[in-house]
Ligand code: SF4
């Protein structure tokens with residue numbers, strides 16, 4: 586079995602829900618630590634917990650968010666170790682927002698960018714990764730590497746169509762309703778500061794120590810399709 590197949594099998598056996606590979610050409614070299622490719626690792630969120638956050642975050646959602654973030658961080662470390670043992674360079678990064686610039690709410694290489702390039706999905710009007718497989722009910726991390734991996738077909742345009750479910754569900758008015766394309770900066774279609782402020786207020790009201798919301802996750806019809814499949 587080649588390195589990519591072994592890596593995918595190892596990650597799936599350890600609890601990943603989805604593993605893909607991305608060509609990072611065209612991204613500034615510093616942001617990708619001079620590495621040409623990325624490994625995208627997804628873990629699906631518990632559908633029963635996601636179903637309950639239509640009116641805002643719950644303590645159960647926060648626990649699930651933390652659990653999946655820890656799992657993703659461990660998986661990224663294991664993937665990087667695996668690749669280094671195979672003689673490649675590799676660098677994993679945590680699933681959480683460590684490294685996020687508090688002035689811009691931006692990070693040099695968002696996991697979402699690696700995910701769209703791996704062909705997992707597109708960026709929704711709510712600025713979340715949206716996939717046909719799990720909607721947005723998943724969290725992701727990524728590893729950059731020089732390993733020769735079979736990269737996916739990048740997704741460069743929104744598949745949201747005329748849908749506005751997340752726009753209407755958002756209490757902060759953060760999504761403008763404009764659809765993403767790969768050439769757009771996030772600020773052209775989404776107000777991350779309004780999202781963060783509202784998420785912080787909603788979390789505080791529930792005694793949750795981190796700014797999370799998730800109403801747009803469960804509002805999305807792609808998430809709803811996934812939840813129906815998963816709960817049937
Ligand atoms: S997480 Fe909440 S506040 Fe942020 S965009 Fe989604 S619905 Fe709006």
Ligand code: SF4
Nearest residue numbers: 709745748750751805
């Ligand atoms: S709710 Fe609709 S508009 Fe928003 S991300 Fe999902 S498909 Fe796109």
